[in-house]
Each structure stands twice: as C-alpha cells, then as structure tokens.
Amino acid sequence: MAFSGDSSNHLFQLAVRFVNQTNRHIFLTGKAGTGKTTFLKYIRDNTFKKLAIVAPTGVAAINAGGVTLHSFFQLPHGSFLPVQQTGWNSNNSFNTPHTLLKNLRLNNDKKVLLQELELLIVDEVSMLRADLLDEIDCILRHVRKKQFEPFGGVQMLYIGDLFQLPPVVKNEEWEILRQQYRSPFFFDAQALQQNPPLYLELKKIYRQHEQEFISVLNNIRNNKTTQADLDLLNKHYLPGYESSGTESYITLTTHNAKADTINQVQLEKLAGDGIECKAEITGDFNERAYPADLILQLKERAQVMFIKNDKGESRRFYNGKIATISRIAGEEIYIRFEGDEHDMLLEKETWRNIRYQYNQEEDSIEEDEVGAFKQYPIRLAWAITIHKSQGLTFDKAIVDAGASFAPGQVYVALSRLTSLAGLVLYSRIQPSSIHTDERVIEFTRLEKEEDQLAQELQQQQKIFITRSLVQTFDWLKLAEGMEMLYESYETRQVPDKNHCVLWAKALLDTVLKQQEMAGKFSRQLEQLLPNAMQDGYQFLHQRVSAGSTYFLQAMDEMETSIKNHIAEIKVKPKAKKYVAALQQLNLLPQRKKQQLNQAVQITEGLVKGVNTSEILELVEQKRTEVINREQKETMEKKTAKPQKGDSNRISLQLFREGKSITEIAAIRELAPSTVESHLVSFIKTGEVDVKDVVPEHKVALILQTVEELNLPTPASSPVKEKLGEDFSWIEIKAVLSYREWLQVSKAAD
Numbered sequence: 001m002a003f004s005g006d007s008s009n010h011l012f013q014l015a016v017r018f019v020n021q022t023n024r025h026i027f028l029t030g031k032a033g034t035g036k037t038t039f040l041k042y043i044r045d046n047t048f049k050k051l052a053i054v055a056p057t058g059v060a061a062i063n064a065g066g067v068t069l070h071s072f073f074q075l076p077h078g079s080f081l082p083v084q085q086t087g088w089n090s091n092n093s094f095n096t097p098h099t100l101l102k103n104l105r106l107n108n109d110k111k112v113l114l115q116e117l118e119l120l121i122v123d124e125v126s127m128l129r130a131d132l133l134d135e136i137d138c139i140l141r142h143v144r145k146k147q148f149e150p151f152g153g154v155q156m157l158y159i160g161d162l163f164q165l166p167p168v169v170k171n172e173e174w175e176i177l178r179q180q181y182r183s184p185f186f187f188d189a190q191a192l193q194q195n196p197p198l199y200l201e202l203k204k205i206y207r208q209h210e211q212e213f214i215s216v217l218n219n220i221r222n223n224k225t226t227q228a229d230l231d232l233l234n235k236h237y238l239p240g241y242e243s244s245g246t247e248s249y250i251t252l253t254t255h256n257a258k259a260d261t262i263n264q265v266q267l268e269k270l271a272g273d274g275i276e277c278k279a280e281i282t283g284d285f286n287e288r289a290y291p292a293d294l295i296l297q298l299k300e301r302a303q304v305m306f307i308k309n310d311k312g313e314s315r316r317f318y319n320g321k322i323a324t325i326s327r328i329a330g331e332e333i334y335i336r337f338e339g340d341e342h343d344m345l346l347e348k349e350t351w352r353n354i355r356y357q358y359n360q361e362e363d364s365i366e367e368d369e370v371g372a373f374k375q376y377p378i379r380l381a382w383a384i385t386i387h388k389s390q391g392l393t394f395d396k397a398i399v400d401a402g403a404s405f406a407p408g409q410v411y412v413a414l415s416r417l418t419s420l421a422g423l424v425l426y427s428r429i430q431p432s433s434i435h436t437d438e439r440v441i442e443f444t445r446l447e448k449e450e451d452q453l454a455q456e457l458q459q460q461q462k463i464f465i466t467r468s469l470v471q472t473f474d475w476l477k478l479a480e481g482m483e484m485l486y487e488s489y490e491t492r493q494v495p496d497k498n499h500c501v502l503w504a505k506a507l508l509d510t511v512l513k514q515q516e517m518a519g520k521f522s523r524q525l526e527q528l529l530p531n532a533m534q535d536g537y538q539f540l541h542q543r544v545s546a547g548s549t550y551f552l553q554a555m556d557e558m559e560t561s562i563k564n565h566i567a568e569i570k571v572k573p574k575a576k577k578y579v580a581a582l583q584q585l586n587l588l589p590q591r592k593k594q595q596l597n598q599a600v601q602i603t604e605g606l607v608k609g610v611n612t613s614e615i616l617e618l619v620e621q622k623r624t625e626v627i628n629r630e631q632k633e634t635m636e637k638k639t640a641k642p643q644k645g646d647s648n649r650i651s652l653q654l655f656r657e658g659k660s661i662t663e664i665a666a667i668r669e670l671a672p673s674t675v676e677s678h679l680v681s682f683i684k685t686g687e688v689d690v691k692d693v694v695p696e697h698k699v700a701l702i703l704q705t706v707e708e709l710n711l712p713t714p715a716s717s718p719v720k721e722k723l724g725e726d727f728s729w730i731e732i733k734a735v736l737s738y739r740e741w742l743q744v745s746k747a748a749d
Contacts, residue, residue: 009204021616022460025156030202050365051119052356056127058289062351064123073139079173080131082190097138113358114143117154125160129167130181130189137191150195162440163221164412183439199446213420220411223436236423248322248338251383251398252413262383274299283371291351292375305381320392349377386413396422410434461612466529472599473522475515481588482508495572521547541603548596555589562586571650571668651678676730683737690738694731702735
C-alpha cells in the first residue's frame with residue numbers, strides 16, 4: 001500500500017512497507033517535527049494487521065489513541081527481574097517470570113485478544129523501561145504458547161525519540177536492576193539482545209527550515225556541540241526579558257510549580273472577571289490520564305495554547321499553537337491568532353478512553369469506548385514545563401532552565417521552536433548542560449543507509465512470504481475451534497443433544513486428521529523453501545497448488561457439514577444460541593479458504609517473476625477487500641430487522657418438502673396445532689392451499705355457513721357455535737383466511 005501523503009518522503013514509505021509487508025520488529029524514530037505521530041496515525045488507518053496501540057503513561061496513551069501498557073497487559077506494580085530464582089519478591093517491589101505468571105489474571109476475552117494480536121505499537125518508547133518490556137515479552141510468549149519467539153510472534157513497532165527525556169527509575173530500584181540491565185532504556189531489554197529492532201529514522205523535518213538551526217540541533221543530539229554552536233545559541237541570552245502582550249511568547253521551565261505560578265500571576269494581572277470551564281467526564285477515565293485541565297480558568301486577553309491538532313480540513317491550529325482569548329460572550333469563547341484579523345469560535349474536543357477487544361465475527365481487533373473527557377483543547381500558555389512540551393511546536397519561546405538542565409532537556413526545549421528567531425534564553429547554555437547518554441549514541445549506530453534498508457526490506461519480504469505460506473497450513477485455530485465446540489456440550493443445552501454430540505465428534509476427528517496432514521505438508525514446505533528459487537519456484541507452486549486444492553475441498557466439506565447441521569437444528573426450539581455458535585465456527589473454514597487461495601496467488605506471482613513488493617501489495621489489497629466485505633456484511637446483518645413470522649416460514653419450508661403436520665411438529669418439538677396455525681397464516685397469501693389443511697367437504701360447509709350468517713365481519717365464534725364440535729377452531733380460521741384470499745384474487749382480476 002503506497003503512502004498517499006508526501007511522496008518525496010521515501011523513508012516514510014519504506015517504513016510503511018516494513019510494517020505492512022514484513023514481520024520485522026522496528027524502532028521508528030526521528031528528530032522533533034519529522035512526522036512520527038503522523039506515521040502512527042497512518043499505520044493505524046492503513047494496515048490490515050490486527051493491532052493495538054500502547055504507551056507508558058496515561059496521557060501519552062490517550063494522545064496516541066491507545067491504552068497504557070499496564071492496563072493492556074494487566075501488569076502488576078513493581079519492577080521486573082528476568083531471572084528464574086525465587087526469593088526476589090519478598091518485599092513485593094520486584095516481580096520475576098515465576099511470580100508474574102503465577103499471579104497473572106487474564107480473562108478469556110483478554111487471552112483471545114493477545115492471541116489474535118499481530119502488531120503492537122508502543123508510542124513514546126523513550127519513557128519505556130527495559131524491565132517492563134521484558135515483562136511484556138514474558139506475558140506474550142506465555143499466553144500465545146510460543147516460548148521461543150520474541151513477544152510470542154507479535155510484530156513490535158516502537159515509536160519515539162531517545163534524545164528526549166529518559167525513562168524514570170528510582171535509585172534503590174536501579175541498584176538491583178543494574179545487575180540484569182546495562183541501562184534502563186528499552187533497547188537494553190533482554191528480549192532485544194538477540195533480536196534488536198530495525199533502526200529506522202525519519203529524516204525530513206517539517207518543523208524547522210533554517211539549516212543553521214537544524215545543524216545546531218543535530219550536534220546537540222549527537223554530543224558534537226561546538227563552541228560556535230554555543231555562541232550562536234547564547235546570542236539569544238536576554239535575562240529577565242518580558243514580552244509584550246502581543247508577542248505570544250511561552251516560557252519553558254523545569255518544574256510544574258514554576259509554570260503554574262507564572263500562569264496564575266499572568267492571569268490575575270488581566271482585568272475583569274474570569275470564567276471556569278469544567279470538563280465533562282463520562283464513563284471510566286482515570287484522573288492521571290486527563291489530557292487537559294479538569295477546571296480551565298480563562299479571561300479575555302489570556303494567552304492560551306492548543307493541546308490538540310485541528311481535525312478539520314482547514315487545519316486552523318496544531319498542538320502547541322499560541323492564541324489569545326479575544327472575547328467571551330456568555331458560553332461562547334472566541335480566540336485570535338497572532339497576525340489574524342478575525343476571531344475563531346472555540347469548540348470543545350473529546351478524548352476517548354478505549355479498551356481493545358477481539359471481534360471473532362469480523363476477525364478484527366476493535367476499539368470499545370469506555371469513557372470520554374470533553375473540554376476545550378487549550379491550556380494557559382504563558383508557561384509550560386519542558387517535559388510537557390514534548391511533541392509541541394512553538395514559534396516563540398523563553399527557555400528558563402537555569403543550571404538545572406537534565407540530560408535531554410536542552411534538546412527538547414530548543415527543538416520545540418520553528419526557528420532561532422523566536423528563541424529567548426534566561427540563562428546561558430553551558431557545555432556541561434548538553435549531554436546525551438552515550439548508550440543512546442551507541443544504539444543509534446544500528447542505523448543503516450537507505451540503500452541497505454531497501455535490501456533488507458526485500459529480504460524481510462521474502463521471509464514474510466515464506467512464513468505466510470507455512471502459516472497457511474497451520475490448522476491449530478480450526479482444531480481449537482472444533483475442540484471448544486465439542487467440549488461445550490457438557491454444559492450447553494441443545495435440542496437432540498446426543499445427535500449433536502455425535503455430529504461434532506465426527507467433524508472434530510476429521511479436522512484433527514486434517515491437522516496432522518497439514519503439519520506434514522508444512523514441514524515439507526519448510527524444506528522446499530530455502531532452495532525454491534533454483535527452478536523458478538515451479539515445484540513450490542505445484543506443491544502449494546496441489547495442497548491448496550486438497551484442503552480447499554476439505555474446507556468446502558466442513559463448511560457444508562456445518563451449514564447442513566445449522567439447517568437441521570434451527571427449526572427446533574431453544575436453538576438460537578447454539579446456531580449462533582455454529583455460525584461463528586463456520587467462519588474458520590471460510591477464512592482458511594481465503595488463506596489457501598492467497599498462498600496460490602503468492603507462488604504464482606513468484607513463478608511469474610513478480611517482485612515481492614508487488615506480490616505483497618496484491619495480497620494486502622485482496623485481504624483488505626475481504627475485510628471490507630465482511631464488515632459490510634456484518635453491518636447489514638446488524639441493521640437488518642428480524643423478519644416477522646420466521647418461525648412460521650420454517651414450518652412452511654418443511655411442509656413444502658413433503659412433511660406432514662405431525663412430522664413437522666415432531667421435528668420442531670411443537671404441538672401439531674401450532675404448526676397448523678403457522679400454515680394457516682400462508683393461506684391468505686396463496687402460498688398454502690386450504691385443502692392441504694382442511695378436508696374439501698368441510699371447506700364447502702364452512703363457506704356456506706359464513707354466507708348464511710351474513711355477518712358484517714366474518715368471525716370464528718359464530719361459525720363454530722353453529723357448526724359444533726365436528727369442526728375445529730383452526731379449520732374455521734383456515735377457511736376464513738381462504739375466503740379472504742378469494743376476495744382479494746377476484747378484486748385483482
């Protein structure tokens with residue numbers, strides 16, 4: 001799937017292909033303003049893989065449109081030590097694989113979600129500690145039953161900038177963790193030592209355009225700052241500078257208390273009464289994850305900053321854009337941007353708190369909203385902490401950090417700016433204030449040149465194709481689905497239970513035999529694949545085609561067996577839930593058929609010499625079409641209203657098949673009179689002949705009696721009263737329906 005945005009950003013497009021067309025673990029990074037957030041959103045909207053987005057903190061998770069690592073994996077409190085010996089957890093501050101899995105409490109829905117997961121995106125990974133990543137690896141291997149695959153076979157996409165603020169770990173914890181970890185950074189997790197992620201850095205800078213400024217920022221990142229760089233920055237040293245009310249400067253400082261004080265003092269300086277805007281919170285929304293102020297205090301002429309990008313086409317504002325409250329009219333708040341002549345009506349935004357769940361019917365991971373936070377997407381903006389400024393963009397900023405710069409803070413603060421012209425320093429930047437962790441510098445050396453990345457993409461695409469072919473003949477999901485159905489009869493209440501159990505046992509035995517054969521076929525493929533290119537993939541294509549043909553027939557037979565069983569059982573009472581379970585089961589052979597057909601397409605493409613990118617794009621397109629079709633069909637099912645008289649029509653169908661009323665009643669476990677009433681409802685439509693329900697001589701007598709009574713509206717009771725016990729209520733109703741049909745037919749003629 002080609003990137004439809006900036007076509008000149010080759011690394012962006014390359015990264016998309018690595019995510020969609022390989023199973024390679026990736027670390028996507030880039031300097032401030034290179035489009036990391038844009039990439040995350042693009043992948044979320046343009047991948048066929050079943051994904052979830054997680055982040056280390058609540059606010060980061062909400063802003064990324066995902067959930068926290070702790071809530072997604074239900075991680076316990078405390079640090080993690082990847083050691084097997086017991087005794088570490090005596091004070092409940094450390095977990096080990098043993099204690100983690102022993103105390104892991106995942107319900108079945110969560111287990112299924114983790115088993116179906118294909119891609120896990122970790123945003124703001126610079127804040128993720130190595131031990132927590134190992135904890136995630138441990139859980140995924142365990143739940144997915146793939147102990148020897150990193151993260152249980154889930155593709156990991158890490159997004160973030162390691163040159164920004166580092167992960168937080170307490171000194172006393174680090175004294176113990178350092179025995180297992182070289183650093184607290186995610187890349188030193190033990191799970192990554194044998195399988196480091198592909199280092200992929202976006203280069204095109206959308207925030208800064210001055211080459212001189214870009215060069216200074218690059219040198220700060222790489223611990224290569226020169227005296228000339230410092231001299232250039234310190235030209236902007238203006239201690240005690242106070243901006244005028246029209247200049248829209250924001251102060252970046254190191255502590256929350258100082259930022260809050262600056263904002264409050266500046267707000268109180270403004271004349272007039274202020275207003276309080278309280279956020280609207282619905283459902284479940286953790287207060288530590290509030291993305292905006294719970295109570296926002298505003299006055300006219302207050303300086304504010306947007307904390308969310310405009311979602312409209314006009315893109316009037318972005319995360320970090322400064323504005324001024326121009327007027328407040330009742331409940332309406334208007335803002336104005338510097339240089340603009342017109343006001344803009346401010347509208348509230350909604351942030352969603354979601355949870356992920358697996359939808360078996362659509363074979364997709366869905367977002368389920370569990371809470372929402374609605375507030376104006378602004379905050380007071382005379383000051384903000386450097387930490388909270390990560391990800392924001394400012395045209396003008398006063399950097400007030402004194403001598404308390406922490407590693408990464410200089411870079412974070414300066415890289416928020418679009419140009420040097422908007423910079424004011426309250427204190428000089430000293431060489432000692434600029435320090436990038438050498439372990440981060442060492443990790444960046446994993447970066448490859450663009451031509452090397454292109455070569456690796458081709459290799460990884462081939463590995464992905466190989467893995468896809470082998471997985472096509474993995475019968476585990478089918479076997480588990482049948483086993484679950486078979487075991488469910490122990491507690492399931494179904495009509496004619498013995499018959500259902502025998503049917504399910506026969507089908508399970510068949511699927512298990514298929515699983516054994518598919519396993520042998522997979523092992524043959526694994527032997528063929530390394531040398532498949534020697535004959536132009538001809539033999540591989542022949543084997544895959546033959547195997548697919550055999551198993552496609554097996555899937556057709558399984559699908560037919562399930563459909564026939566559904567048709568047989570749905571006519572009986574209290575079978576609704578059971579039929580729904582069977583319909584879910586029938587999705588498994590349908591999806592396996594899609595995989596088998598895709599496998600043939602892949603090997604056919606290889607034989608024809610089609611390059612791997614084009615083959616995978618075709619497969620991706622076909623899979624997306626299938627997903628879209630399934631989603632459309634599901635939506636149509638959900639919106640379709642239940643048809644009145646469905647039960648009646650089942651009886652009619654059986655009647656047309658030649659079964660008597662007594663036989664239908666026995667099949668459906670209903671009273672014969674109920675079946676008769678079902679059929680009578682179709683006499684007035686002409687779908688059932690009255691003589692099939694009422695003897696011909698009785699039809700004539702009932703019609704004659706109705707005429708003799710000469711009632712304004714024919715009714716059953718007077719007719720029954722005159723004819724007596726020899727005529728049943730259902731017979732009279734049937735003839736009255738027949739009389740109605742005759743009248744309609746004559747009128748139509």
